[in-house]
Amino acid sequence: MTSWLGNDGNWIVAGLAAAVLVPVLSFGLGVPFLVSAIIAVPVFAGLVVLLAPRKLFEGMDVNALGRGRVAFARDLLNEATPSADRLRAVAGRIGDKDMTARVKHLADIASDVFARVEANPDSATTVRRFLSYYLPRAAEVAEGFAVIEAKRAPDQTQLGEVRSVLVKLEDAFVHYADSLADDELGSLDTDLRLIQASLKEDLRH
Structure with a gap:
């Protein structure tokens, strides 16, 4: 899945984090499962972008x-x-x-x-x-x-x-x-x- 969004590594880590977040919110904090899942989606997407490897010449003029x-x-x-x-x-x-x-x-x-x-x-x-x-x-x-x-x-x-x-x-x-x-x-x-x-x-x- 190598692309501008990085390699498989950042997707895997983001997926694991989102997967852990749902039960933590649902069973640990009592948040409804559907709400927990909705919250996990932007967390997953944000981590994918945040953990994506830096692109060559990124930030340069x-x-x-x-x-x-x-x-x-x-x-x-x-x-x-x-x-x-x-x-x-x-x-x-x-x-x-x-x-x-x-x-x-x-x-x-x-x-x-x-x-x-x-x-x-x-x-x-x-x-x-x-x-x-x-x-x-x-x-x-x-x-x-x-x-x-x-x-x-x-x-x-x-x-x-x-x-x-x-x-x-x-x-x-x-x-x-x-x-x-x-x-x-x-x-x-x-x-x-x-x-x-x-x-x-x-x-x-």
């Missing part, structure tokens, strides 16, 4: 950011989000503590990249390959590790190969995340050189 750039960034992030969710989910299924930490780190880096792209849609082109290629491949590899590890007699050589690829993917994740930070720094190096030159000149006097 899309016109100021540029509708075309926002649309491009939103499409990339929407396509990449399921892969990030898969990474975080599979981390809980991996028994190897070191690999669990690495996979969680990959998911954390992905979240950081998402936040940076949302804050600056122009940066989407910098991490386009990360979002469309490396992130989904990382989810596949991590899930593969979990499947191999769960065997009664895991192939240690195969596990080692998958582990090696995940380590390299972690390096790629860090590279792309840092490339966004470098973009944010902009002309800092040039500014620092100019400031140092100006200070050197002024402090002579």
